[in-house]
Amino acid sequence: MMEPLSGLVSMSLQTRFLVDASMYYGLVAIVALSLGFMYRKAGIPFLRSSVPFMAGWCTVSALSARLAFTATEAAGVELLPYASESGWVCNNEQNVALANEFLESRPLLCLGFITFTLAASFIFGAALG
Numbered sequence: 001m002m003e004p005l006s007g008l009v010s011m012s013l014q015t016r017f018l019v020d021a022s023m024y025y026g027l028v029a030i031v032a033l034s035l036g037f038m039y040r041k042a043g044i045p046f047l048r049s050s051v052p053f054m055a056g057w058c059t060v061s062a063l064s065a066r067l068a069f070t071a072t073e074a075a076g077v078e079l080l081p082y083a084s085e086s087g088w089v090c091n092n093e094q095n096v097a098l099a100n101e102f103l104e105s106r107p108l109l110c111l112g113f114i115t116f117t118l119a120a121s122f123i124f125g126a127a128l129g
Helices: 003-009 013-042 050-074 085-103 107-128
Strands: none
Touching: 013 050, 050 085, 050 107
């Protein structure tokens, strides 16, 4: 029954990159367009809405992978080194695959990660706002 849908769910690396890049571009475009609209209408830059948004976005992107890697290592899964900048860039693809395998069977842990990172981004964004 699910066999026809399996092709829709599994994406190639190039397709996944295009989807991720489009998503990030879309988020930045929304913020840039809202700033441009406010600047044209009011004549002053309105950073009160974009700075907290970007702070929350950076918080979520910085915390989510690191929390997943920490939980995966705490469970005993051996990850490649990722603490240095070169290790983060070179080993990230393999580490994400290992963390995904670990987290696939733990939906409550994933829900906890989502809740924690969203709460942290709300707090950090509110502090900067």
